[in-house]
Each structure stands twice: as structure tokens, then as C-alpha cells.
Amino acid sequence: MAAVTPDQLHGHHGPTGLMRWLTTTNHKDIGTMYMIFSFIMFLSGGVLALTIRAELFQPGLQVVQPEFFNQLTTMHGLIMVFGAIMPAFVGFANWMIPLMIGASDMAFARMNNWSFWLLPPAAILLIGSFFVPGGATAAGWTLYAPLSVQMGMGMDLAIFAIHIMGISSIMGAINIVVTVLNMRAPGMTLMKMPLFCWTWLITAYLLIAVMPVLAGAVTMILTDRHFGTSFFNAAGGGDPVMYQHIFWFFGHPEVYIMILPAFGIVSQIIPTFARKPLFGYASMVYATASIAILSFAVWAHHMFATGMPAAGQLFFMYATMLIAVPTGVKVFNWVATMWRGSLTFETPMLWATGFIFVFTMGGFTGLICAIAPIDIQVQDTYYVVAHFHYVLVAGSLFALFAGAYYWLPKWTGHMPNESLGKLHFWCSMVFFNITFFPMHFLGLAGMPRRIPDYALQFADFNALASVGAFGFGLSQLIFIVVVVKCIRGGERAAARSWESAEGLEWTVPSPAPHHTFEEAPVVR
Amino acid sequence: MRVPNFVWHHRPHLPNPHLLGVVMGRAGRIAGFPLLSYAALSCAQEPHARYNLQQPVTGIAEQINDMHTLMLVICLFIFVGVFGVMFWAVFKHRKSKGAVAAHFHENTAVEIAWTVIPILILLGMAWPATKTVIEMKDTSNPDITVKATGYQWKWGYDYLQGEGEGIRFLSALSTPRTQIEGGAPKGDAYLLEVDNPLVVPVGKKIRVLLTANDVIHSWWVPAFGVKQDAIPGFIRDTWFRADKEGIYRGNCAELCGRDHGFMPVVVHVLSAEKYAAWVAEQKVKAAAFDAPDPAAPDRTQAPGVQVATAGKG
Numbered sequence: 001m002a003a004v005t006p007d008q009l010h011g012h013h014g015p016t017g018l019m020r021w022l023t024t025t026n027h028k029d030i031g032t033m034y035m036i037f038s039f040i041m042f043l044s045g046g047v048l049a050l051t052i053r054a055e056l057f058q059p060g061l062q063v064v065q066p067e068f069f070n071q072l073t074t075m076h077g078l079i080m081v082f083g084a085i086m087p088a089f090v091g092f093a094n095w096m097i098p099l100m101i102g103a104s105d106m107a108f109a110r111m112n113n114w115s116f117w118l119l120p121p122a123a124i125l126l127i128g129s130f131f132v133p134g135g136a137t138a139a140g141w142t143l144y145a146p147l148s149v150q151m152g153m154g155m156d157l158a159i160f161a162i163h164i165m166g167i168s169s170i171m172g173a174i175n176i177v178v179t180v181l182n183m184r185a186p187g188m189t190l191m192k193m194p195l196f197c198w199t200w201l202i203t204a205y206l207l208i209a210v211m212p213v214l215a216g217a218v219t220m221i222l223t224d225r226h227f228g229t230s231f232f233n234a235a236g237g238g239d240p241v242m243y244q245h246i247f248w249f250f251g252h253p254e255v256y257i258m259i260l261p262a263f264g265i266v267s268q269i270i271p272t273f274a275r276k277p278l279f280g281y282a283s284m285v286y287a288t289a290s291i292a293i294l295s296f297a298v299w300a301h302h303m304f305a306t307g308m309p310a311a312g313q314l315f316f317m318y319a320t321m322l323i324a325v326p327t328g329v330k331v332f333n334w335v336a337t338m339w340r341g342s343l344t345f346e347t348p349m350l351w352a353t354g355f356i357f358v359f360t361m362g363g364f365t366g367l368i369c370a371i372a373p374i375d376i377q378v379q380d381t382y383y384v385v386a387h388f389h390y391v392l393v394a395g396s397l398f399a400l401f402a403g404a405y406y407w408l409p410k411w412t413g414h415m416p417n418e419s420l421g422k423l424h425f426w427c428s429m430v431f432f433n434i435t436f437f438p439m440h441f442l443g444l445a446g447m448p449r450r451i452p453d454y455a456l457q458f459a460d461f462n463a464l465a466s467v468g469a470f471g472f473g474l475s476q477l478i479f480i481v482v483v484v485k486c487i488r489g490g491e492r493a494a495a496r497s498w499e500s501a502e503g504l505e506w507t508v509p510s511p512a513p514h515h516t517f518e519e520a521p522v523v524r
Numbered sequence: 525m526r527v528p529n530f531v532w533h534h535r536p537h538l539p540n541p542h543l544l545g546v547v548m549g550r551a552g553r554i555a556g557f558p559l560l561s562y563a564a565l566s567c568a569q570e571p572h573a574r575y576n577l578q579q580p581v582t583g584i585a586e587q588i589n590d591m592h593t594l595m596l597v598i599c600l601f602i603f604v605g606v607f608g609v610m611f612w613a614v615f616k617h618r619k620s621k622g623a624v625a626a627h628f629h630e631n632t633a634v635e636i637a638w639t640v641i642p643i644l645i646l647l648g649m650a651w652p653a654t655k656t657v658i659e660m661k662d663t664s665n666p667d668i669t670v671k672a673t674g675y676q677w678k679w680g681y682d683y684l685q686g687e688g689e690g691i692r693f694l695s696a697l698s699t700p701r702t703q704i705e706g707g708a709p710k711g712d713a714y715l716l717e718v719d720n721p722l723v724v725p726v727g728k729k730i731r732v733l734l735t736a737n738d739v740i741h742s743w744w745v746p747a748f749g750v751k752q753d754a755i756p757g758f759i760r761d762t763w764f765r766a767d768k769e770g771i772y773r774g775n776c777a778e779l780c781g782r783d784h785g786f787m788p789v790v791v792h793v794l795s796a797e798k799y800a801a802w803v804a805e806q807k808v809k810a811a812a813f814d815a816p817d818p819a820a821p822d823r824t825q826a827p828g829v830q831v832a833t834a835g836k837g
Contacts, residue, residue, distance in 0.1 A: 060704055061705055066785065140779045146738070146740070147780060150738075233757070239758070240757070278629065279629050305753050305778075306760070317653060324642060325642050328638065328642045335606060339613045339617065340623070340625070342623045344619045353610075368592065371591060373587065373660060376751045377588055377749060380779075446578055448775045453715060453786070454785070456712070457573075
């Protein structure tokens with residue numbers, strides 16, 4: 001059953017070559033494709049970011065014109081959120097959830113194939129929109145009406161891309177919910193499930209709840225643009241602010257969609273390298289669920305400057321501050337897990353520890369932004385840019401790298417190169433902070449976001465941030481080297497690749513054979 | 525609860541610049557970012573803020589600054605506490621130092637404590653913030669009411685009520701294109717200068733009504749602690765009372781298309797006498813135009829009027 005034949009694939013009746021990948025229904029193949037796709041998108045979004053930073057290196061316009069600059073910031077956001085971070089986590093879910101719960105595959109294997117193969121066309125629409133008349137949409141990744149109604153056909157392409165990616169996300173989410181709820185090995189109760197599966201189960205519910213809301217919002221923009229409706233046009237009885245309410249009703253849970261699986265990954269890694277069980281497993285589950293539920297009641301904290309009544313501001317301020325409590329519980333639990341452990345700092349643990357440290361800084365600035373009067377000052381400034389890059393780059397992305405280094409032995413059968421991995425970590429950590437820490441100062445001092453040129457007092461920090469950004473971007477190339485080396489060879493990984501790693505995924509050989517758990521294992 | 529109140533009540537005795545220098549210095553050090561020497565220098569002595577919020581000139585902006593300082597201090601304490609523990613573990617509880625893992629994995633008392641204590645800290649933070657929110661929202665009884673209209677990409681101002689009623693003009697970026705494109709050296713107020721600034725008297729409550737003609741803009745003057753979106757088809761309002769004469773500069777703070785980065789907000793705060801003189805001068809200018817639509821410099825005035833009427837109706 002779990003016996004490894006010398007070459008699993010050839011013992012198989014499926015097609016080979018390109019058709020293998022097009023038609024595969026294997027969760028590991030699909031997980032791999034998700035991750036390769038998201039890394040390509042990560043590099044594409046990164047190129048846009050570096051073009052932005054090149055323009056902002058000095059005051060004045062040197063590299064791009066303002067209209068194109070706005071296209072860059074917009075597409076950087078859309079590509080990173082929908083193309084890089086979200087699919088990367090789905091890739092992890094595909095690869096790891098069946099292995100972690102002892103299932104043979106995802107519940108809906110064909111739908112799994114379809115949900116991946118929707119993504120490349122969406123990416124082509126998004127990136128292709130740069131080349132249509134008028135260029136890509138330049139309305140910001142939030143696509144606020146009425147500005148988004150003014151855009152050229154690049155906007156329509158972006159709307160279709162969002163529809164397609166949304167369908168893909170919903171299918172992926174349904175698959176995860178069904179897999180987790182129905183396909184756990186005998187004896188694996190929900191409260192024995194690895195935390196990564198828990199965070200993904202909750203994230204999947206969030207996705208199912210909010211992706212249709214986003215689809216509705218962008219569809220209303222589409223009909224406002226082309227079919228004479230006035231959802232967001234006051235002259236026709238609509239309201240531009242309604243778009244923001246709908247968008248952020250999606251947008252805030254979306255933030256947690258991008259961070260909860262990261263919490264899950266970190267919660268797998270810390271106990272392994274502390275050689276100690278996770279502290280407060282049950283409270284981690286409850287904290288994750290609380291964050292998810294609260295995330296539906298905080299959306300208008302993105303809109304304090306739109307001018308809502310005092311009662312509205314206060315409600316959303318209090319609700320937002322409350323999220324600090326379960327998030328704090330998580331950080332405390334991780335620290336308590338490390339406390340009196342027997343710690344080693346292999347590459348995955350470095351990334352996980354780095355994650356806790358830097359993500360928490362983003363948490364603090366988040367709390368500061370939650371205070372409505374302070375938010376009035378920092379909203380739409382570089383302070384917010386700093387804040388969400390601390391939680392999305394140092395949060396989601398660092399956790400993704402932590403997870404990648406952690407499970408690469410299981411995926412490839414070889415241990416990743418430790419020296420290169422550590423170099424990748426330290427370069428990323430240092431350059432990340434050089435890039436984004438000064439942005440706090442810029443924002444406080446009054447530099448708005450989404451501007452191609454700025455007043456002279458902001459010049460020094462912008463130059464510094466640009467230098468850091470190029471360092472950060474180039475550091476990511478190290479990861480490609482690590483992965484390629486790891487696929488080609490290196491120290492062979494044992495089934496349990498890390499000394500005290502726990503969980504079913506470490507009971508199958510490394511690399512994990514094409515089919516695992518054809519007979520369900522029995523948990524305790 | 526106690527700690528925040530201490531800082532809050534003793535605000536006058538704690539010179540912000542010094543405290544912030546310390547705070548930002550630590551923050552910089554912790555992040556491994558070499559700012560220590562600079563950070564001790566506060567923005568207070570400089571014409572432009574560089575590390576912190578701009579020097580406040582309204583009561584609201586000052587409350588915001590104090591609240592931000594308070595938050596930074598609280599966050600710093602938590603930061604030091606949490607990461608003190610974490611880095612202690614990172615350095616002392618290493619396998620290479622012979623650490624043997626303990627096996628505890630829950631402790632109800634500790635878990636309740638670190639849920640309840642943060643809630644108490646949050647209550648301490650919410651209290652001053654609530655007071656400020658309520659004050660910010662109180663636009664009643666203004667001395668002067670000005671309507672600001674966002675256009676792609678300039679601001680229009682109409683003095684609707686109070687001294688100066690009837691004055692109206694457009695306010696656009698005055699930085700020459702050559703400076704932006706690098707053909708000429710950049711001036712001191714690069715991108716933060718306009719042809720016709722908003723002019724208001726010192727110490728008076730100014731209510732600003734906001735709307736827009738095309739897309740959403742946002743009217744932001746950091747030194748006043750005022751940022752309010754200007755929404756096409758709707759009227760929103762905000763207010764400020766500047767305590768100090770001077771020139772205060774801000775920007776449009778909502779992405780509004782191509783020249784979003786090039787529509788600054790500039791406010792001149794004048795003494796009562798100088799303001800009266802300015803109003804008189806504007807009236808003379810307006811009279812010289814001899815027209816039903818006196819100060820309207822060009823056709824863009826018309827849509828502004830439509831929007832205003834639509835919004836009010």
C-alpha cells in the first residue's frame with residue numbers, strides 16, 4: 001500500500017508529459033502546480049514592486065509616468081494577493097492536508113484539477129491587461145468606484161480575472177472543508193487534528209463566505225461601467241461609499257484568509273524545533289475561530305475617513321481592537337511553546353521565529369491603526385503601507401517560506417541546503433526591515449500612499465526603502481537556487497525529516513510517494 | 525488602566541519630543557535599523573516632521589499625537605515583555621546549551637490571565653480615543669463654513685458662511701512641471717504649494733463641508749488632525765480650529781487618478797486683522813470682475829455648483 005515502487009509514475013496508467021499535468025487529479029501534483037504558479041506570480045508582482053521603488057528612489061518623475069505608476073501599484077496588489085499569497089496557501093493545503101489527516105487525496109479530485117487550471121487564464125487576463133488600450137486598471141487594488149468606473153478595458157479584464165480566481169478559490173475551499181470533515185483517518189477527532197488543518201478549515205469557511213461578496217462588488221462595477229446601472233453613482237441614486245462597504249466586507253476577512261493558514265504553518269513548526277508540544281492547542285483553535293468571526297464585524301475600520309457617524313466609528317474601533325486579544329493569545333502560545341524547550345534553529349525554525357517577531361510588529365501597528373482618531377492621521381499614508389507589508393510579507397510570506405523549508409524534504413526527498421536557507425532568511429529579514437521600517441516614519445510625517453512623486457522631506461527614507469526593496473527582491477532568487485538544488489539532490493531525507501517532527505505526514509517516506517494512505521492509518 | 529492614565533494626565537509635563545525620541549530610538553534599535561542618533565532629534569525643531577506625526581496646531585491633532593505616543597509606549601512595554609521572554613528562550617533554552625524540553629502544554633490560569641489583561645489594556649486605550657472621536661465629530665456652531673470640492677486634480681473652495689462669505693476660488697498645484705521632470709531645481713515646498721491657498725483666521729472654528737465632482741478625493745491637513753473623504757454626490761463635514769498662525773500643508777489622501785500625487789491642500793492661518801484684510805482684498809478683486817459669477821476663474825466652476833445643489837437636495 002504505502003510501499004514505494006522505484007518509479008511510481010510509470011507504474012501508473014495516466015498520461016505523461018504535459019498531459020499528465022493538465023489532467024492530474026493527484027493532490028500532490030496539484031499542490032506542486034499551485035506553488036509553482038504562485039511563485040511565478042510572486043516574482044511578477046515583485047518586478048512591479050521594484051519598478052515602483054525605482055520611481056520612488058528620488059523625488060521627481062524619472063522612470064514611469066503617473067498613470068502607469070498607478071497601474072503598477074494596482075497590479076502589484078492584485079497579483080500579490082490573488083496570484084501569489086492565496087494560491088500558495090492553497091498549494092500547501094493540497095499537499096499537506098491529506099497527508100496530515102491520513103486521507104488518500106482531496107475529496108473532489110477532479111474539481112481540484114479544475115480549480116487550479118482556472119488560475120493561469122486569470123493570470124493571463126491580469127498581466128495581459130497591461131497591453132490593452134489604456135493599459136491595466138489603475139484604480140488601486142481596492143478598485144474603488146467611481147474611479148474604477150472611469151478606467152479603460154483593463155478594468156474589465158481585471159474584473160473577469162477576479163471572477164475566475166474567485167470561482168477557483170471557492171472550489172478549493174469547498175474541497176478543503178469536505179476533505180477535512182469527511183476524510184480524516186479513524187481516530188483523528190477534530191481536536192486531534194494538526195493546527196494547520198484547523199486554520200485551513202476555518203479559512204475555507206471564510207473564503208466561501210466572502211468571495212461571492214467580492215464577485216458581487218466587481219460585477220456591480222461592471223454593470224455600472226457598461227450596462228447603465230448606477231449602483232455607485234449618486235446621480236442615479238447610488239452611493240460610491242456602498243462599494244467600499246461591500247468591498248471591505250470581503251476585504252477584511254480576506255486579510256485573515258491570508259494570515260490564518262500562516263498561523264497554522266507556524267504552529268506546526270515551532271513545536272518541532274522546540275521539541276515540545278504546542279502550548280494551548282485548544283485555545284489556538286478557539287482563537288482562530290474568534291478571529292474569523294470577529295473579522296466579519298470590523299470592515300469599516302478601513303473607512304474611518306469616509307465620514308461615518310460617531311457611533312459607527314466607535315463600534316468598528318472597539319470591534320477591531322478586540323481582534324488584538326485572540327491574536328495576542330496566539331503569540332503568547334507560540335512563545336510559551338518555545339519556553340523551556342530544547343530549541344534548534346534550522347532554516348524553518350528561523351523563518352518561524354522571524355515570523356513571530358516581525359508579524360507582531362505589524363500587529364502593534366494594526367492596533368494603533370484601529371484607534372479611529374490615529375487612523376484619521378495615518379489612513380492612506382505609508383504608515384498603512386508599512387503595516388500591511390509587516391503582516392503580509394513578514395507574516396504570510398515568511399510563514400510560507402518557513403513551511404516550504406519545513407516540508408521540502410517531504411516533497412523532494414532531499415534536505416534543503418541549510419547555509420543557503422539561512423542566507424535567504426537573514427537577507428530577507430534585514431532587507432525587509434530596511435524596506436518597510438522607514439515607511440512608518442514616512443507615513444507619520446505625512447506621505448500619502450499611491451503617489452509617484454513626493455515632497456523633499458521624504459527623500460532620504462524613500463531612497464533607503466528603495467535600496468532595501470532591491471535587496472529583498474534579489475534575496476528571493478536564493479530560494480529558487482535552494483529549491484532547484486533540493487529537487488536535484490542533496491542529503492537524503494528520512495521519513496521523519498526533522499528530529500522531533502510529529503504528525504502523519506512524517507510516517508510516509510520522503511519523497512512522499514504518488515499515492516499515500518490508500519488504506520487509512522489508525523490514529524491512536 | 526493605570527499606566528495609560530498616568531501618561532495621559534501628565535501630558536503637559538512630559539515633553540513629547542523627548543519621550544518620542546526615546547521611543548522611536550528604541551523602536552529603531554529593536555528593528556535593527558540605525559536610527560538612534562537621528563531619532564533623538566525630534567521633529568519639533570524642524571520645519572518638517574521626519575520621524576513622527578507633524579507638529580499639531582489644533583486641539584484634536586494634539587490629542588491624536590498624545591494618544592499615538594501613549595500607544596507607542598504601551599506597545600513598547602508589551603513588545604519588550606513578550607520578546608524579552610521569547611529571546612530569553614531563544615538564547616537560553618537551546619539544545620546546544622543542553623536544554624532538555626519540558627512537557628507542559630497548557631495552563632488554564634496563565635491562559636485566562638493573558639486573555640483578560642489585554643482586554644483591560646484595550647479598555648485603557650479605548651477611553652481617550654472615544655472622547656476624541658466624539659469631539660472630532662462635533663461640527664456644530666462653526667465661526668466660518670467653507671465648502672471644499674475635489675476635482676481631478678485640484679480643490680475648489682466656497683466660503684459659505686461667516687466672515688468672507690461669498691468668496692470662491694480654485695486651488696491647484698503651483699509647482700512648475702520643469703521641477704517635477706528634473707529640468708529645474710526643486711523648491712522648498714515642492715509638490716506642497718498651490719496658487720490659491722485656503723485662508724482662515726486663527727482661533728476660529730472652521731467647518732469644512734466636503735464633496736467632489738468626479739471621483740472620491742480626501743482633504744487632509746496633518747497638522748490639523750483632519751482627513752475627510754470628499755465623495756461625489758454627497759456632502760460630508762469636518763472641522764478644525766487652528767491655534768497658531770502659519771502655513772499648513774497636506775495632500776489629497778484618496779487615490780483619484782493620474783495626478784492624485786499632485787493636488788496638495790495648503791491652508792494659510794492668519795491673525796484676525798490679516799484675515800479681515802484678505803477678505804477685503806478678495807471682495808475688491810471680485811468686484812473688479814463684475815460678473816454674476818464673480819470669482820469663478822473658468823468653466824470648471826459650473827460642475828461644482830451642480831454637485832453642491834445635487835448633494836444638498
